[in-house]
Amino acid sequence: MNENVNSDKLVTDVKTVLGDAEDLLRQSASSTGEQAVQLRERGMALLRQGRERAQEIQELAVAKSKAAARVTDDYVHENPWRSMGIAFAVGLAAGLLLNRAR
Numbered sequence: 001m002n003e004n005v006n007s008d009k010l011v012t013d014v015k016t017v018l019g020d021a022e023d024l025l026r027q028s029a030s031s032t033g034e035q036a037v038q039l040r041e042r043g044m045a046l047l048r049q050g051r052e053r054a055q056e057i058q059e060l061a062v063a064k065s066k067a068a069a070r071v072t073d074d075y076v077h078e079n080p081w082r083s084m085g086i087a088f089a090v091g092l093a094a095g096l097l098l099n100r101a102r
Contacts, residue, residue, distance in 0.1 A: 006060065007057060007060050007061075010053055010056050010057045010060065011057060013053050014050050014054055014057065017046050017047075017049050017050040017053060018046075018047075018050050020046050021043045021047050021050065024039050024040075024042050024043040024046065025039075025040075025043050027039050028040050028043060
């Protein structure tokens, strides 16, 4: 549950950072001189921050995927016949659905 809250917060953070960067870039378009330079620098910093947050989201997704794969692998090793039965049933159902769609 805590990981889900963290990933939701990271996504929200990325959206906020990218929105802020977009606003700064709009402001810098109408600015000149030192103010434009400062706005662009701030925009670039926000984009870097957004990239870092996106990297965190990716790392979290990879970790969750690896954990799910590990759990699935353990289940298959502990219950090989049941796993084969489930795979057969899923394959049969998918085959029937695909055959009906024709």
